[in-house]
Amino acid sequence: MILILTLFSLITSLSSSYGYDPLDPHANITITWDFILKTDSSYDITVSIHNFQLFRHIEKPGWKLGWTWKEDEVIWNMWGAEATEQGNCSKFIGGGGKLPHCCEKNPTIVDLMPGAPYNMQVSNCCKGGVLTSMVQDYSKSLSAFRMVIGSFSNNITNINMPFNFSLGLPGYSCGDPFHVPPTKFSHDGGRRFTQALETWNVTCSYSQFRSSPAPKCCVSLSSFYNDTIVPCPQCSCNCQGLPGTKCVKPGETPSLLELPPTHVTQEVPPLVMCSHHMCPIRVHWHVKQSYRQYWRVKITITNLNFVKNYSQWNLVVQHPNLQSLTQVFSFSYHDLHQYGNINDTGMFWGIQYYNDMLLVSGSSGNVQSEILLRKDPGHFTFREGWAFPRRISFNADECVMPLPDDYPRLPNSRGHSSTLTPPLIFFLSLFSFAFL
Numbered sequence: 001m002i003l004i005l006t007l008f009s010l011i012t013s014l015s016s017s018y019g020y021d022p023l024d025p026h027a028n029i030t031i032t033w034d035f036i037l038k039t040d041s042s043y044d045i046t047v048s049i050h051n052f053q054l055f056r057h058i059e060k061p062g063w064k065l066g067w068t069w070k071e072d073e074v075i076w077n078m079w080g081a082e083a084t085e086q087g088n089c090s091k092f093i094g095g096g097g098k099l100p101h102c103c104e105k106n107p108t109i110v111d112l113m114p115g116a117p118y119n120m121q122v123s124n125c126c127k128g129g130v131l132t133s134m135v136q137d138y139s140k141s142l143s144a145f146r147m148v149i150g151s152f153s154n155n156i157t158n159i160n161m162p163f164n165f166s167l168g169l170p171g172y173s174c175g176d177p178f179h180v181p182p183t184k185f186s187h188d189g190g191r192r193f194t195q196a197l198e199t200w201n202v203t204c205s206y207s208q209f210r211s212s213p214a215p216k217c218c219v220s221l222s223s224f225y226n227d228t229i230v231p232c233p234q235c236s237c238n239c240q241g242l243p244g245t246k247c248v249k250p251g252e253t254p255s256l257l258e259l260p261p262t263h264v265t266q267e268v269p270p271l272v273m274c275s276h277h278m279c280p281i282r283v284h285w286h287v288k289q290s291y292r293q294y295w296r297v298k299i300t301i302t303n304l305n306f307v308k309n310y311s312q313w314n315l316v317v318q319h320p321n322l323q324s325l326t327q328v329f330s331f332s333y334h335d336l337h338q339y340g341n342i343n344d345t346g347m348f349w350g351i352q353y354y355n356d357m358l359l360v361s362g363s364s365g366n367v368q369s370e371i372l373l374r375k376d377p378g379h380f381t382f383r384e385g386w387a388f389p390r391r392i393s394f395n396a397d398e399c400v401m402p403l404p405d406d407y408p409r410l411p412n413s414r415g416h417s418s419t420l421t422p423p424l425i426f427f428l429s430l431f432s433f434a435f436l
């Protein structure tokens with residue numbers, strides 16, 4: 001058994017250190033760079049950033065796109081986004097009386113905020129750098145901006161593709177640009193198409209290992225057939241009392257001094273409620289009721305972080321009975337079946353204006369829903385922890401689960417080893433499948 005457990009933890013740690021998520025094997029963010037128009041002294045570029053990730057979104061403070069110019073290019077003008085620094089444009093003093101928007105060799109570009117002046121907008125811009133995941137809202141998974149590029153010699157002969165792209169987001173890294181067939185733009189309701197002079201794609205991918213290997217959420221379990229509430233494992237995210245860890249005692253609200261200053265361009269580190277698990281997010285799975293043909297689960301997500309409202313949150317759940325999910329009461333749901341017929345994984349997220357915002361703890365720091373599942377004959381059982389999820393992630397970060405040995409048991413079931421085996425076999429087969 002110890003051997004299997006070791007193997008299991010080895011495999012899970014391996015799988016999370018890879019950039020690769022078996023539930024979303026093609027996940028990437030693609031930057032498309034279209035050269036549109038060239039004159040003697042400048043050229044126009046449109047850049048779009050597409051979030052091709054099923055369940056990972058880009059939250060505030062949003063993307064910060066960076067690259068390195070090949071020669072002495074400068075950005076004369078920009079719509080839909082802006083450079084964070086103008087840089088040293090002193091070479092241009094005395095020119096036409098106007099300085100470029102940005103003269104940096106390594107510019108950093110940020111999206112404009114919603115409500116930016118109309119004459120500075122382009123289509124798909126101005127979302128404050130936030131990109132929705134593909135499943136939640138495909139229409140908001142794209143950002144775009146336009147710019148006019150010149151150079152000091154004011155004589156552009158080549159159009160150079162820059163290099164060294166970055167998204168300014170923890171965990172992401174970008175590859176080299178590659179030349180792709182030119183983008184076509186539709187006009188006149190699709191009756192005429194124009195095309196870019198040249199198009200390049202840059203693919204960026206995420207790795208939890210590069211981001212931060214520390215978990216950000218944990219799972220607790222309970223059931224109607226056993227009084228035990230199985231809590232999140234000890235030290236799931238951090239250990240209380242370690243030097244340098246701060247937390248807020250339950251029932252207290254942090255004073256303004258304790259709260260880290262809010263920042264427009266940087267993510268604020270979490271300040272969590274003191275607990276034995278120290279996670280900013282806890283997901284509780286309660287097996288609530290059993291009917292003749294159906295059974296009911298209540299899912300509660302609690303925000304224990306005092307410095308963040310989680311907007312557009314999502315939960316990815318793996319459970320073999322999700323293939324017979326009959327009703328979801330107050331979340332949205334979409335199944336994720338990456339391997340043909342195996343639809344044991346699905347994504348839950350909030351309903352707009354109702355519970356799509358998971359507010360800071362205190363007054364209303366949780367969202368909940370119930371789901372109804374059909375008991376598939378031959379599969380369904382309350383024995384051996386089958387009714388509990390195999391895997392849960394919150395905002396695409398995998399949550400720490402209690403050990404299968406601790407799961408609430410049916411009062412009459414005996415024997416430890418039998419409670420362990422089925423979820424483990426399931427995990428092992430899943431991961432070996434993923435590694436083939």
Ligand SMILES: *[C@@H]1O[C@H](CO)[C@@H](O)[C@H](O)[C@H]1NC(C)=O
Pocket residue numbers: 026027028029030052203
């Ligand atoms: C990026 O994701 C899109 C959409 O899933 C996919 O078509 C494309 O092949 C991916 N790109 C790479 C380089 O994997």
Ligand SMILES: *[C@@H]1O[C@H](CO)[C@@H](O)[C@H](O)[C@H]1NC(C)=O
Pocket residue numbers: 088089090091
């Ligand atoms: C700005 O660039 C010019 C040359 O282009 C250089 O002479 C000057 O020292 C630079 N200024 C600063 C503050 O770096």
Ligand SMILES: *[C@@H]1O[C@H](CO)[C@@H](O)[C@H](O)[C@H]1NC(C)=O
Pocket residue numbers: 155157
């Ligand atoms: C621009 O560069 C080309 C080739 O390098 C040269 O033939 C042309 O005279 C230059 N034009 C100006 C205005 O400097």
Ligand SMILES: *[C@@H]1O[C@H](CO)[C@@H](O)[C@H](O)[C@H]1NC(C)=O
Pocket residue numbers: 066067068106164166
């Ligand atoms: C690549 O970009 C980083 C900033 O994102 C910069 O520090 C580094 O110097 C760049 N590399 C090259 C070769 O210019």
Ligand SMILES: *[C@@H]1O[C@H](CO)[C@@H](O)[C@H](O)[C@H]1NC(C)=O
Pocket residue numbers: 030031032048050180181201
């Ligand atoms: C380049 O990126 C666009 C998305 O912005 C995608 O539609 C296209 O398929 C990509 N091209 C290649 C060759 O991957």
Ligand SMILES: *[C@@H]1O[C@H](CO)[C@@H](O)[C@H](O)[C@H]1NC(C)=O
Pocket residue numbers: 306307308309359360
């Ligand atoms: C969270 O949202 C509430 C209500 O919209 C707001 O009052 C509060 O300031 C927000 N807190 C943070 C940390 O953003």
Ligand SMILES: *[C@@H]1O[C@H](CO)[C@@H](O)[C@H](O)[C@H]1NC(C)=O
Pocket residue numbers: 322323324325335341343
């Ligand atoms: C799962 O797949 C089965 C067969 O492939 C299908 O009948 C069922 O409706 C699917 N369930 C969900 C929730 O998509």
Ligand SMILES: *[C@@H]1O[C@H](CO)[C@@H](O)[C@H](O)[C@H]1NC(C)=O
Pocket residue numbers: 226227228405406407408409410411412
């Ligand atoms: C409830 O589950 C716990 C944990 O598996 C177990 O120790 C306990 O004996 C169970 N209670 C009953 C009444 O069977």
